[in-house]
Amino acid sequence: MAETEQVNETRATPGSHSSHGSRSPQEAYGEDLWPGPYGPYSRLRDGLRAYRMIAAMWIRSTMAYRASFAMTAFGNFAATSFDFLTILLMFSQVDELGGYSLPEVAFLYGVVGVAFGLTDLVIGSMDRLGSRVRDGTLDTLLVRPAPVLAQVAADKFALRRLGRIAQGLFVLGYAVAVLDIAWTPLKVLMVPMMVLSGAMIFGAVFVAGGAFQFVAQDASEVQNSFTYGGGTLLQYPPSIFAKELVRGVTFVVPLAFVNWVPALYVLGRPYPLDLPTWVAFTPPLVGAGCCVLAGLVWRAGLRSYRSTGS
Amino acid sequence: MDRDDMNGIDGTEERDRHFIELDRVEKVFDVRKKTGFLRSERREVRAVDSISFTVARGEMVGYIGPNGAGKSTTIKMLTGILTPSGGRVRVAGIDPSRERTRLAHRIGVVFGQRTTLWWDLPLIDSYRLMHRMYRIPDARYRENLDRCVELLELGDLLDVPVRQLSLGQRMRGDIAAALLHDPEVLYLDEPTIGLDVISKAKVREFLRDLNTERGTTVLLTTHDLQDIEQVCRRVMVIDHGRLMYDGPIAGLHEVGDSERTLVVDLERELPPIEAAPARVVKVEGPRQWLAFPASESAAPLVARVAAEYPLVDLSVREPDIEAVIATMYAEQADRARRAGEAEEAVS
Numbered sequence: 138m139a140e141t142e143q144v145n146e147t148r149a150t151p152g153s154h155s156s157h158g159s160r161s162p163q164e165a166y167g168e169d170l171w172p173g174p175y176g177p178y179s180r181l182r183d184g185l186r187a188y189r190m191i192a193a194m195w196i197r198s199t200m201a202y203r204a205s206f207a208m209t210a211f212g213n214f215a216a217t218s219f220d221f222l223t224i225l226l227m228f229s230q231v232d233e234l235g236g237y238s239l240p241e242v243a244f245l246y247g248v249v250g251v252a253f254g255l256t257d258l259v260i261g262s263m264d265r266l267g268s269r270v271r272d273g274t275l276d277t278l279l280v281r282p283a284p285v286l287a288q289v290a291a292d293k294f295a296l297r298r299l300g301r302i303a304q305g306l307f308v309l310g311y312a313v314a315v316l317d318i319a320w321t322p323l324k325v326l327m328v329p330m331m332v333l334s335g336a337m338i339f340g341a342v343f344v345a346g347g348a349f350q351f352v353a354q355d356a357s358e359v360q361n362s363f364t365y366g367g368g369t370l371l372q373y374p375p376s377i378f379a380k381e382l383v384r385g386v387t388f389v390v391p392l393a394f395v396n397w398v399p400a401l402y403v404l405g406r407p408y409p410l411d412l413p414t415w416v417a418f419t420p421p422l423v424g425a426g427c428c429v430l431a432g433l434v435w436r437a438g439l440r441s442y443r444s445t446g447s
Numbered sequence: 448m449d450r451d452d453m454n455g456i457d458g459t460e461e462r463d464r465h466f467i468e469l470d471r472v473e474k475v476f477d478v479r480k481k482t483g484f485l486r487s488e489r490r491e492v493r494a495v496d497s498i499s500f501t502v503a504r505g506e507m508v509g510y511i512g513p514n515g516a517g518k519s520t521t522i523k524m525l526t527g528i529l530t531p532s533g534g535r536v537r538v539a540g541i542d543p544s545r546e547r548t549r550l551a552h553r554i555g556v557v558f559g560q561r562t563t564l565w566w567d568l569p570l571i572d573s574y575r576l577m578h579r580m581y582r583i584p585d586a587r588y589r590e591n592l593d594r595c596v597e598l599l600e601l602g603d604l605l606d607v608p609v610r611q612l613s614l615g616q617r618m619r620g621d622i623a624a625a626l627l628h629d630p631e632v633l634y635l636d637e638p639t640i641g642l643d644v645i646s647k648a649k650v651r652e653f654l655r656d657l658n659t660e661r662g663t664t665v666l667l668t669t670h671d672l673q674d675i676e677q678v679c680r681r682v683m684v685i686d687h688g689r690l691m692y693d694g695p696i697a698g699l700h701e702v703g704d705s706e707r708t709l710v711v712d713l714e715r716e717l718p719p720i721e722a723a724p725a726r727v728v729k730v731e732g733p734r735q736w737l738a739f740p741a742s743e744s745a746a747p748l749v750a751r752v753a754a755e756y757p758l759v760d761l762s763v764r765e766p767d768i769e770a771v772i773a774t775m776y777a778e779q780a781d782r783a784r785r786a787g788e789a790e791e792a793v794s
Binding site: 183198201272273279283443444445 | 476477523529532544554556558563565567572579580608
């Protein structure tokens with residue numbers, strides 16, 4: 138009884154002039170707490186905020202199984218290491234691959250490894266979107282006061298993916314240490330630049346691929362062929378691939394800007410296609426452009442989902 | 448009512464009466480059917496076909512209909528998940544599809560078959576996430592949580608990982624999660640599906656309390672007619688995307704012309720019981736099934752049978768919802784025809 142009275146009392150606070158006791162959120166929460174206008178900036182802020190909270194929940198979830206976490210993190214590291222082991226094995230038979238030495242290939246490999254690892258860590262579960270559409274759990278995200286992209290990106294956030302980044306960093310570190318090139322400050326700066334803009338480019342591919350799954354729910358393998366497939370492709374020097382393929386990943390899906398274009402400048406090698414030198418410094422722009430495009434594709438995908446519901 | 452006296456001066460009363468408003472809302476889907484390896488045929492499906500209704504603030508409304516009738520599609524348009532193909536939707540003055548995130552702060556949604564709770568984490572963790580995601584002030588959060596914990600009997604469950612909860616416990620947990628941010632409207636999609644009798648009763652009782660104490664508007668879809676009878680004063684029936692009936696539950700039986708069944712166990716095998724207007728529809732040894740109009744009380748019939756026959760046991764069976772709707776569908780078409788004739792006669 139006392140409990141009920143207390144509830145009634147709190148309801149009679151100023152601001153609740155409605156006789157039913159239900160206030161609008163503005164009244165209930167006060168102006169400063171209310172999210173306010175829904176402009177692009179506040180959407181970004183809300184998205185990052187939601188992302189942080191959901192990612193933290195997933196970390197807690199995985200920590201419920203600590204042993205399993207440790208094993209999968211190690212497994213992630215080991216599996217990607219085997220990847221590089223293949224390249225080492227190749228070099229035990231040959232001295233160069235497409236004209237590139239082991240440290241040079243390791244450099245290409247390391248940049249892609251870290252860039253892809255970062256993307257995989259941040260939005261690695263985008264390929265689950267199709268199954269969320271199929272089983273209807275996407276709807277539960279759409280009734281939350283947070284951007285859907287942030288919620289989907291944070292889905293299944295897993296720290297074990299640090300294993301891939303760690304492995305990439307090892308290889309990259311080895312390459313930088315043994316590479317026989319004249320390091321200028323510009324070339325040194327280009328390494329983190331490549332990694333970050335590379336992560337942006339991969340991120341855009343992940344998001345666009347996710348958006349595609351609004352239309353084709355079983356397309357996760359198509360997406361994976363671009364992301365994982367593209368990642369593997371870039372581990373090798375462009376000189377071993379056909380010109381058409383190199384053109385494709387330079388001009389159509391600009392994966393070449395993750396490492397090939399800028400890294401060949403760092404290594405002092407000519408790019409197989411006829412590109413001016415300044416193109417080597419454009420990855421941040423390409424990355425930003427890709428992200429904008431991916432954002433538009435995502436919006437179109439979500440709009441199509443909301444109008445078809447399938 | 449004194450509510451009108453208090454709010455009549457400004458526009459609040461008008462707004463409250465049209466708290467949820469649908470005006471000739473349509474939802475058309477393009478369904479593609481594969482006819483070959485790459486070829487497919489397009490077909491238009493009207494999941495919701497020009498539905499209009501209003502729900503006043505504080506009402507409890509049941510929304511029923513057979514599978515594929517358009518119930519979920521309507522709920523999805525009301526929550527901003529789907530964009531209507533035509534017509535106008537307003538919830539608390541907000542256009543759901545345009546301002547999805549703004550609306551999210553004012554509505555609570557429970558999907559009966561999809562939990563929003565975190566599987567591997569203790570129940571309380573899911574609530575803490577709601578607390579932060581909805582920016583619920585600490586005091587309100589605590590107050591609402593305490594209230595839900597008490598009324599939904601969640602006290603012992605807060606520290607249990609959700610995967611270890613029973614279906615009924617999880618459903619109660621989901622309902623609490625949908626209410627922590629003080630929503631003005633609560634949508635429930637099949638909230639009692641798969642629950643045992645006790646859990647169902649708890650959920651229904653909680654919803655009634657929520658409505659009387661907080662004035663929360665409740666809209667629930669269900670297959671279970673008892674959900675509606677015990678919770679809602681008003682029921683809407685939808686079939687083939689059209690609103691077939693909108694009114695009190697008692698009227699549903701009248702309109703539907705449905706029948707309830709009295710199952711009678713006699714001491715021995717006897718010829719069919721005579722108790723008009725009830726009629727025997729089935730005899731199996733000493734057990735007989737009597738059908739009587741659902742709109743009539745069972746009491747006189749029971750008294751009569753008990754007085755005239757050697758009675759061992761009896762039970763009353765409610766008409767099943769699909770049957771009610773099926774008869775109503777035919778009835779409604781018939782009535783529409785008659786109304787048309789009457790109109791002609793007048794003019």
